[in-house]
Amino acid sequence: MKYIVGIGGMTNGGKTTLTNSLLKSLPNCCVIHQDDFFKPQDQIAVGEDGFKQWDVLESLDMEAMLSTVQAWTISPRKFARAHGVSVQLDASDTHILILEGFLLYSYKPLVDLYSRRYFLTVPYEECKRRRSTRRYMVPDPPGLFDGHVWPMYQKYKRKMEANGVEVVYLDGMKSREELFHQVLEDIQNSLLNERRGPAPNAGTQTQFRPQYGQAGGIPARHCVTISLWGSLYI
Numbered sequence: 001m002k003y004i005v006g007i008g009g010m011t012n013g014g015k016t017t018l019t020n021s022l023l024k025s026l027p028n029c030c031v032i033h034q035d036d037f038f039k040p041q042d043q044i045a046v047g048e049d050g051f052k053q054w055d056v057l058e059s060l061d062m063e064a065m066l067s068t069v070q071a072w073t074i075s076p077r078k079f080a081r082a083h084g085v086s087v088q089l090d091a092s093d094t095h096i097l098i099l100e101g102f103l104l105y106s107y108k109p110l111v112d113l114y115s116r117r118y119f120l121t122v123p124y125e126e127c128k129r130r131r132s133t134r135r136y137m138v139p140d141p142p143g144l145f146d147g148h149v150w151p152m153y154q155k156y157k158r159k160m161e162a163n164g165v166e167v168v169y170l171d172g173m174k175s176r177e178e179l180f181h182q183v184l185e186d187i188q189n190s191l192l193n194e195r196r197g198p199a200p201n202a203g204t205q206t207q208f209r210p211q212y213g214q215a216g217g218i219p220a221r222h223c224v225t226i227s228l229w230g231s232l233y234i
């Protein structure tokens with residue numbers, strides 16, 4: 001069985017932290033980080049506000065991300081081998097892929113591929129505080145958060161909701177441990193249900209239809225991590 005989990009939501013909601021914990025506990029689990037698909041700086045448009053528009057879908061090479069997801073979907077084992085990782089399998093033959101990023105549910109070709117979509121949020125003040133401590137590859141210029149990051153977050157979230165994309169909201173103010181256990185348990189339950197039979201709404205929650213792009217090479221910056229079967233068997 002192939003199972004794709006989205007760990008999405010706002011910047012600094014705790015997506016990468018949660019994903020790293022899940023990877024250690026979920027069997028045969030690969031991850032694709034959306035951040036690894038940012039286009040080079042010279043291809044990022046400058047808005048009328050004077051800010052580089054990092055927080056829009058066009059700043060990401062989503063076709064390349066889709067191709068990477070597609071490669072996993074076609075053969076998770078081959079995908080793992082292609083990245084030099086051996087995967088131990090047991091009889092259940094479950095393969096999990098985590099997609100992690102801040103604009104996971106706004107790209108139509110991907111949106112219906114998820115088995116489960118999580119969405120982390122924290123209040124504005126906490127998001128701004130956490131962001132002020134972060135150092136990205138390209139540091140935030142003064143005023144970027146209020147002038148670009150936050151308005152774009154709100155815009156894409158509104159669109160996602162208007163499109164009827166079903167997500168499981170997660171309170172990013174909970175402790176790292178609480179979030180980890182909550183999501184791990186939820187994924188385990190969801191996997192059990194999937195094994196019992198297809199969920200009535202799986203893959204059909206929105207009007208979007210998957211449209212696969214051309215499969216291509218995986219850009220060098222793209223990082224794929226594989227975690228092997230651990231002590232946990234689902």
Ligand SMILES: Nc1ncnc2c1ncn2[C@@H]1O[C@H](COP(=O)(O)OP(=O)(O)O)[C@@H](O)[C@H]1O
Pocket residue numbers: 010011012013014015016017018130172173174175176177179
């Ligand atoms: N549950 C949490 N509670 C408090 N701080 C957190 C929590 N999860 C992550 N953090 C911190 O918030 C910051 C952003 O976390 P990160 O996982 O990188 O977020 P994202 O990938 O969503 O931008 C980091 O400093 C991280 O240590």
Ligand SMILES: O=C(O)c1ccc[n+]([C@@H]2O[C@H](COP(=O)([O-])O)[C@@H](O)[C@H]2O)c1
Pocket residue numbers: 010011012015016035038054055101102136137138149
């Ligand atoms: O990683 C990069 O190259 C990069 C360059 C410029 C900006 N970013 C920021 O990365 C943010 C998304 O990552 P994250 O982990 O905060 O969800 C997004 O809000 C961008 O503003 C990231």
Ligand SMILES: [Mg+2]
Pocket residue numbers: 015016035
């Ligand atoms: Mg992150």
